[in-house]
Amino acid sequence: MTLVDWGPAWYAPWRDVGERVQARWRAGGPLCDALNQEPGAPVRFVPQPALPDGEPYERFIHATGTCPTRENLHDFFNGLCWLRLPATKRRLNALQAQAIAQGGIGGRRGPVRDAITVFDENGLLLDAPAPLWTALLARDWRRLFVDLRPLWGEAKVLVVGHALLEKLAAPRKDMTAHVWAAPCPLDSVAVADAWLAARCTPERLAAKPLTPLPVLGIPGWWPANENFSFYDDSVVFRPRKP
Known part of the structure; x- marks a missing residue:
């Protein structure tokens, strides 16, 4: 894993929870377990293989209340966002799932899903x-x-x-x-x-x-x-x- 330097100003709001999760992750075991030991997330973090082949990631989270998590820095920060921004992440996920239900996942995502993703x-x-x-x-x-x-x-x-x-x-x-x-x-x-x-x-x-x-x-x-x-x-x- 890549160690995060928590000193820069942009990490100040994330430092406390980030340092705790990073320390547990470094100590061994999967990232999902390190995240699940923190309170506040409206989802439970699970290993990436829990996501069935072909199943849209956003729909799976909305349907199961679980978030597939890979062993990388990208999913580490995604997990921190679920922990610190639970209302926003839940709302954006619900809108993604709604858009998928209405328009499927083929072709263009449409303006709402595009804006959410960005x-x-x-x-x-x-x-x-x-x-x-x-x-x-x-x-x-x-x-x-x-x-x-x-x-x-x-x-x-x-x-x-x-x-x-x-x-x-x-x-x-x-x-x-x-x-x-x-x-x-x-x-x-x-x-x-x-x-x-x-x-x-x-x-x-x-x-x-x-x-x-x-x-x-x-x-x-x-x-x-x-x-x-x-x-x-x-x-x-x-x-x-x-």
């Missing part, structure tokens, strides 16, 4: 002053990260996408989160979970309420961004298309 894998929640939101939605990166930099001291950030949490174990400059495009109260993870779950409706998800954010541009998250030439990379900090 956010579940790569999502981020932000509570920030209004000027930061204006610059973010305009993709005015220089204003967002340089001109308005002092305002980031008032901002709160929570990475909720399990694939993004996995990728941040080996950070790269081009990592881009998909931010829920509305301020989320981030007084605690539990408050954020309830807020987000209540807003995950098919109509809202179909409208793709997401906006990109290159996460290593966040002040305080990456030493290199203290040099403002960091933001001159137009491959990463792309302007909004006309």
Whole structure:
């Protein structure tokens, strides 16, 4: 297994539970057992072979209340998200199962399942002053990260996408989160979970309420961004298309 360095700012909300589960996993035994010893998840974690061949993963979770888990970092962080964001994960899984029941699994997933997949894998929640939101939605990166930099001291950030949490174990400059495009109260993870779950409706998800954010541009998250030439990379900090 890959050991996670829990020091970076993006892992702060996940550190306590992550360190406990990682320690049990390292001690031996399957990841599912390490996760099942934590309270709070609305599912029970089971080994990956419990998923029958050909059975859609999301439908299986919804039908059985169990989550197939592989021995890798991706499923480790997915398990942590089930533990810390139970209402949101349960809601997204129910919407996935509903969409599969209506349209099957062949061909295109459709806008609701597409949005769920993107956010579940790569999502981020932000509570920030209004000027930061204006610059973010305009993709005015220089204003967002340089001109308005002092305002980031008032901002709160929570990475909720399990694939993004996995990728941040080996950070790269081009990592881009998909931010829920509305301020989320981030007084605690539990408050954020309830807020987000209540807003995950098919109509809202179909409208793709997401906006990109290159996460290593966040002040305080990456030493290199203290040099403002960091933001001159137009491959990463792309302007909004006309």
